[in-house]
Amino acid sequence: MLVSVTGGTGFVGAHTVAALRGAGHQVRLLVRDHATADRALAPLGVTSGEVGVVVGDVLDADSVRRLVKGADVVLHAASVYSFDSRWHRAMRATNVVGTELVLAAALGAGARVVYVSSFGALLPATDEVGPDSPVGRPREAYLASKAAAETVARRHQDTGAPVVITYPPALLGPHDPKPGDQNNRLRNTLRGLVPVWPSGGLPVGDVRDTAALHAALADAAEPDGNRFFGPGHHLTTREYVRTLREVTGRALPTVHLPARAMLPFGLLTSLAQRFWPWHIPAEYGAIYTCACAARVGERAPTFGVAARPATETFTDTVRWLHRAGLLSARAAGAAAAVPTS
Structure with missing residues (x-):
């Protein structure tokens, strides 16, 4: 075919x-x-x-x-x-x-x-x-x-x-x-560039x-x-950061603020981004998505394809970022030592 x-x-x-x-x-x-x-x-x-x-x-x-x-x-x-x-x-x-x-x-x-x-x-x-x-x-x-x-x-x-x-x-x-928004957001979190997260989830x-x-x-x-x-x-932002801590063994100090209260800040960074040549890791769209916090229904059809454990996905992502030279061994933590699959 x-x-x-x-x-x-x-x-x-x-x-x-x-x-x-x-x-x-x-x-x-x-x-x-x-x-x-x-x-x-x-x-x-x-x-x-x-x-x-x-x-x-x-x-x-x-x-x-x-x-x-x-x-x-x-x-x-x-x-x-x-x-x-x-x-x-x-x-x-x-x-x-x-x-x-x-x-x-x-x-x-x-x-x-x-x-x-x-x-x-x-x-x-x-x-x-x-x-x-x-x-x-x-x-x-x-x-x-x-x-x-x-x-x-x-x-x-x-x-x-x-x-x-x-x-x-x-x-x-x-x-x-x-590397797009999602892998970059994970990478920036491990690089200490995203110390503040909105509440909610995705x-x-x-x-x-x-x-x-x-x-x-x-x-x-x-x-x-x-x-x-x-x-x-569906992971809350706290669960997201907690999973990163689990697979890397790192503390990753993080502050969580109400997502809707962060929306005006996200709008300001989006305006500034139009003129600033380097990427600002605080996008309105990411904050907005977390503020909506909509869950996919448990019975939503996936055509029989099961989701692998989140820890496996996070580990493989961090390990690849390190092997690709996009993340230091220190930032990748324990995940850097996991054999490549």
């Missing part, structure tokens, strides 16, 4: 490509630069020679048509994911317009679609989120762009089109081609489990349902 993938050189996409190849599928990628395929996939045991490559962009209709031609499944994972305010314009274009182009082209070519959304597209929620939750109206640029793209995908579902939506939690894990999962979900859905011509959640665990 041929699975065409957008975003295949990103964190979720690269792990998904490895899972698809492990399941025996042919894979075709849409990439801006051919060289990025090897850099993203080689650490996962996949070479660019094992996959087809279309050079182009999700905002270019011609390259999207070449990507989806003859595909059985199109997995759309391309997204600008960042709470950094400098990326707001790019995420609105890629996340919404790109989704419109890719899904329309894929369905027009007769392919099934797996669209990678985010649990954040369902925020804010007062209690739990699940497959029947309405599209959210989040007051944060990245989450709002994912909610708008979610509306596009659901519009196709409403017509009976073969579109499946997945909702990954906040993802950690090894081999992040361009669902946290392992990128390898979400990749396994995507590979399983690519195999399923008629899954029982059309909205599935990436496996994970």
Whole structure:
């Protein structure tokens, strides 16, 4: 089976490509630069020679048509994911317009679609989120762009089109081609740059489990349902830091403040970030997500893919950050001595 993938050189996409190849599928990628395929996939045991490559962009209709031609499944994972305010314009274009182009082209070519959304597209929620939750109206640029793209995908579902939506939690894990917000937040915490955390919590999962979900859905011509959640665990911010202490053996002194009281500070840092050239590790979007504190319902479907223990995910992430030269042995603590899996 041929699975065409957008975003295949990103964190979720690269792990998904490895899972698809492990399941025996042919894979075709849409990439801006051919060289990025090897850099993203080689650490996962996949070479660019094992996959087809279309050079182009999700905002270019011609390259999207070449990507989806003859595909059985199109997995759309391309997204600008960042709470950094400098990326707001790019995420609105890629996340919404790109989704419109890719899904329309894929369905027009007769392919099934797996669209990678985010649990954040369902925020804010007062209690739990699940497959029947309405599209959210989040007051944060990245989450709002994912909610708008979610509306596009659901519009196709409403017509009976073969579109499946997945909702990954906040993802950690090894081999992040361009360490994104979640792995960087963990890294910055261990570097002592995030001594203050908002109250609340968030669902946290392992990128390898979400990749396994995507590979399983690519195999399923008629899954029982059309909205599935990436496996994970809801962690309060205190539990998040406590897990880091457990796997590193470090004290990690931390102050926890009410999330909603921290929102104005987050807004100020987002404004400052537009003019400050270095990343400020105190994003409004991260504080906003914790303030919403929505849990994924215990019965939310994960298509039979179980979440591995959070301690395993945290250990593997810290160990990889150290082995990749992104974290000192002192910062990684006990996790630095764990053998690589």
